[in-house]
Amino acid sequence: MKKHIFILTFFLMLTGITIAQEIGMALIKEGRFVPLYGASSKKPVSVKSFYLDIYPITNADFLSFVKKNPAYSKSKIKGIFADKTYLSYWENDFDFGSSKPNSPITAVSWFAAKKYCECQGKRLPTMDEWEYAAMADEKTIDARTKKEFNNYILSWYEKSKTYENEVGKTFKNYWGVYDMHGLVWEWTSDFNSIFLSGESRKDKSSDKNLFCGSASVNASDLMDYAAFMRYAFRGSLKAQYSTRNLGFRCASSTKPKINL
Amino acid sequence: MKKIIIAVFILLFSLQSCKENKKDTAVTKKEVSDLSIYNLPSKWTTQNGNDIELKSLRGNVLVMVMIYTNCKAACPRLVADMRDIEAKLNKNTKKNVKLILVSIDPKTDTPEKLKVFAISNKMNQDPWLFLRSSEENTREFAAVLAVNYKQISPVDFSHSNIISVFNPEGELVFQQEGLGVNNEKTIETINNEAEKI
Numbered sequence: 001m002k003k004h005i006f007i008l009t010f011f012l013m014l015t016g017i018t019i020a021q022e023i024g025m026a027l028i029k030e031g032r033f034v035p036l037y038g039a040s041s042k043k044p045v046s047v048k049s050f051y052l053d054i055y056p057i058t059n060a061d062f063l064s065f066v067k068k069n070p071a072y073s074k075s076k077i078k079g080i081f082a083d084k085t086y087l088s089y090w091e092n093d094f095d096f097g098s099s100k101p102n103s104p105i106t107a108v109s110w111f112a113a114k115k116y117c118e119c120q121g122k123r124l125p126t127m128d129e130w131e132y133a134a135m136a137d138e139k140t141i142d143a144r145t146k147k148e149f150n151n152y153i154l155s156w157y158e159k160s161k162t163y164e165n166e167v168g169k170t171f172k173n174y175w176g177v178y179d180m181h182g183l184v185w186e187w188t189s190d191f192n193s194i195f196l197s198g199e200s201r202k203d204k205s206s207d208k209n210l211f212c213g214s215a216s217v218n219a220s221d222l223m224d225y226a227a228f229m230r231y232a233f234r235g236s237l238k239a240q241y242s243t244r245n246l247g248f249r250c251a252s253s254t255k256p257k258i259n260l
Numbered sequence: 261m262k263k264i265i266i267a268v269f270i271l272l273f274s275l276q277s278c279k280e281n282k283k284d285t286a287v288t289k290k291e292v293s294d295l296s297i298y299n300l301p302s303k304w305t306t307q308n309g310n311d312i313e314l315k316s317l318r319g320n321v322l323v324m325v326m327i328y329t330n331c332k333a334a335c336p337r338l339v340a341d342m343r344d345i346e347a348k349l350n351k352n353t354k355k356n357v358k359l360i361l362v363s364i365d366p367k368t369d370t371p372e373k374l375k376v377f378a379i380s381n382k383m384n385q386d387p388w389l390f391l392r393s394s395e396e397n398t399r400e401f402a403a404v405l406a407v408n409y410k411q412i413s414p415v416d417f418s419h420s421n422i423i424s425v426f427n428p429e430g431e432l433v434f435q436q437e438g439l440g441v442n443n444e445k446t447i448e449t450i451n452n453e454a455e456k457i
Contacts (some may be wrong), residue, residue, distance in 0.1 A: 079294040082402060112401060192403050193410035193416050239403030 025051040025256055026176040028133050029142070033142060035131050036227040047132040051256060052125060053249035055167040056115060056179055056186060060101035062108070065116050067094060072112050075094065079240075083111035086242040102166040104184045104247040110239035113187045114194035117250035124189035125251035127234070134181065136174035153226040156182045163245050185233060187248040288338075292318075296430035296448045302397035304362075307374035307390035314430070321357045321412060322426040323446075323452045326407050328365035329377040330415050338421055339381060345423070347386065348447045353454035354387065362401065363392040364409045380449055405432075427453045 028051070032044040066073045075092035077086055088107045091097040108116075110124075117123050125133070137143035144150070156162065164186050170182035181185075237246075292298045298315045303312050311337075325342055327335040339361070346359055363369035369377075369392050378384040393401070402409060408418035425434040425446060434449040 033453070078299050081298065082301050111400075114400070190399060190410070192406075192408045193418075194408060195410070235408075238406050239400075 024054050026054050027254065028052050028129070028175050031132065033113065033132055033135065035128060036231060037240070038146075042067050045128050048126055048253070050125070050129055050252075051252040052129070052133050052175070052177055053122075053251070054177055056104040056184060056247045056249045057113075058102050058167055059096040059099050059105050062105035062116065063094065063096060063101075065119060066206055069115070069119065072115060073216075077109075077112065081111035081240065082242055083240045085244075088111070088242065089244065099164070100166055102168075104167055104179070106163045106184055106244050106247045107242040108187075108246070108248065109242050110191065110237070112242075113248040114189070116248070120250055121256060122250035122252045124187055127188040127190050127193065129251060130180075130186065130188045131230075133177055136177075136180075138173060140147060141174055150226050153181045157226070157229060163247070164187055184245055184247040187246065188234070191234045191237055192239065193259060194231055278386055293429050293431060295432070297401075297426060297429040297432070300397075300400065300404065302393055302400065304372050304391040304393045304397070305379045307371055307384065309371040312391075312423075317358060318430060319356075319361075319428050319457070320425075321428060321450055321457070322360055322430075323450060324360045324362060324405065324424045325422070325427065326362045326364050326402060326405065326409065326419060328417055328419075328442065329369050329373055330365065331417070334419070334421050334439060338423070339383075341423060341436075341440060342445065343383075345447055345450070347442055348443070350451045350454065353451060353457070356454040356457040357387050357450060358389055359387050360389045360391060362398070363390070364398055364402065364407075364419055365411075366392045366398055402440055406435075424451050425453070428457055 025047065028047075030047060030049040032046050034044045070076055070093070071078075072081075074087040074090050075093050085107055086109055088098075089097060089099060115126055133141045135144045137146065137149050140146075162182065165183060167183065168178045170179050172178050173180060266320065292315075298318055300314055303311055303313055305315075323342070325338055325346060327338055329335075341361055342361070349357060363374065371392065374390040374392060375384065376389065378390055392398075405422060405424050407420045407422050409417050411417050421439050422434040422445065423441055425436075427433045433453060434446060436443060436446045
């Protein structure tokens with residue numbers, strides 16, 4: 001009997017994994033890590049197990065979303081949800097122009113990215129989830145102290161127009177996820193939880209009065225320059241902004257259902 | 261099994277919310293302007309436990325700030341700033357203005373807690389209003405206001421100190437940033453907008 005249950009569980013687990021792969025998500029197992037930014041007094045934060053899209057959302061993906069939700073098309077989107085550069089490189093509402101179908105969608109606002117994921121029955125990953133999944137290289141869960149890993153990320157920051165590349169061409173990381181580094185920057189659900197002095201909005205260095213308790217949160221390791229760049233970039237964003245090097249992917253706390 | 265049920269529920273809920281919003285935008289398309297916060301479909305609860313949609317506030321000038329009641333540092337000063345604005349409003353048009361405090365800590369700030377805070381700060385009457393919603397709706401609303409916040413301990417949050425003014429159509433017309441700053445321009449904007457009604 002015990003054996004049967006074991007086999008059954010094994011079978012269920014197996015199908016679970018296959019389903020997850022079919023729908024293009026990878027399971028990121030729970031763990032703890034000290035993020036560069038946001039952990040009070042360098043205490044590790046816990047990340048619960050979650051599913052993350054293996055690839056960033058592509059032009060083709062976003063086109064089919066826009067067809068179903070014309071309110072999020074280039075000409076129809078409301079000003080409160082996106083600025084004027086929304087889908088700037090698209091020819092019109094239903095044509096992404098000369099871009100490749102398999103290149104990541106960029107120039108989308110946070111609202112549009114959030115809505116896309118909601119319509120898939122998913123959500124945007126939190127910043128901690130994203131950073132947790134992104135600290136893995138091919139072989140290890142946390143490669144942040146590896147020199148080659150940081151060099152790889154930093155050399156990407158110097159390259160231009162990587163958003164024109166197709167998804168899945170960078171390395172596959174420990175979790176089976178591609179393109180966390182080397183393709184585009186990505187939206188997170190709580191991107192607006194960053195406080196850095198000299199924030200672009202106000203551009204006054206250390207305007208402490210703007211923030212309550214700002215002194216208690218600081219970058220925990222400035223050596224991690226690669227991550228610092230990401231946090232600084234997020235800190236400069238507003239939810240309506242659409243920029244050409246910023247895309248997104250979705251996450252889910254539970255095993256996602258296949259949408260047929 | 262339990263997990264599956266929860267998963268299905270979450271899925272149903274999220275799919276539903278996707279469709280619901282679509283319907284919402286279709287219905288309100290003609291009425292609400294592109295830049296209006298009344299495009300947000302989120303539901304909110306007041307300190308009196310009443311559920312409202314933001315849309316029900318349409319037609320008023322809104323002065324909004326995001327706070328949490330456990331806050332010991334900046335919030336009392338933000339509340340004082342709000343009170344100062346209220347005191348300087350034009351008496352004739354004040355009836356068209358609502359001063360709204362939105363909680364960034366909905367877990368702690370239940371309607372009951374907000375009510376206690378409202379009473380102890382003598383803000384439990386017009387033109388004051390306290391609102392809370394789900395964490396997700398709160399995050400979205402903050403995104404609209406360009407307010408950043410982060411929970412830094414079980415009881416404390418970092419947050420931007422921004423007071424936002426919305427015209428009767430729900431369009432953001434002015435933001436006052438910082439604590440104890442000169443509020444002349446804020447008051448002028450509110451009075452001007454309130455006069456138009």
